[in-house]
Amino acid sequence: MKPQLQKIPLPVDQSFSIKTDISKKFYSQWHYHPEMELVWIIEGNGTALIGDSIINIGNDILLMVGSDLPHLFRSDDDGSKYESAITETITVHFTTEILSSFLALPENKNILSLIEKSKLGLKINGETKRIVTNYLKHLSYMQNTQRLISLLQILNTLAESDEHHPISGNTLKVFTNKQDENRLNRIYHYTLNNFHREITLKDISDIIHLTPHAFCRYFKSRTKKKYSQFLLEVRVSHACKLLKETDFSIGVISFESGFMNLSNFNRHFKQITGKTPLQYKKHRY
Incomplete structure (x- = not known):
């Protein structure tokens, strides 16, 4: 399958999005988007395909997915076996364009390096995960400039940390040939089911x-x-x-x-x- 381009809705008065999702299963389509993604899996178990790599995911996992990096999160049993099974996530989507002038400043070279590293996806651990998830708990309730300041604090925390490691071994080219639509989704789901x-x-x-x-x-x-x-x-x-x-x-x-x-x-x-x-x-x- 071709990874599907996902359009992230954005309110007119906000420059980036943050949302909390509670559902029976993860969004399980192989997809990509120009926005960078920071996702905290508060609750939920399954498998993630990020770029060319496969990882197990579970409660209290923090991941960063770079711009246009194809990815898929699949719940164990795809949410169909256990009535009580749920997933709960907090996800931030943002484009680097909203910070373009800021990132061009020499003081922000570490954040630029973080953005480059995120092209392979990052799994974040340790004290860094604790600090960032604490920001995420409060980010939904912030407004105006304070929202942007908190996003910058998150990026700075990640940029100054070595408590993260790459997930994918390679970046994957995004294909736009319409004949490829859904092919890899079908391959991946068949494989994960069988x-x-x-x-x-x-x-x-x-x-x-x-x-x-x-x-x-x-x-x-x-x-x-x-x-x-x-x-x-x-x-x-x-x-x-x-x-x-x-x-x-x-x-x-x-x-x-x-x-x-x-x-x-x-x-x-x-x-x-x-x-x-x-x-x-x-x-x-």
């Missing part, structure tokens, strides 16, 4: 009506990786979640994550995470 079982190249290529060979070329041209590698990363990401959140045996986790062979599971898990499943499980806390 990774626990065998997925053949014919299975996945049929989803977007391409031959297996054409599908392989298409997927790599859009994501800069082979589909087989993407599928492995989805499976290992799910295994990481189970290792952290359950006491299942390694064999059960291997099977639940779509690996039919325990030795293959151990090998691919270590290739991707740098640890064996047992080492990862021992250091989960």
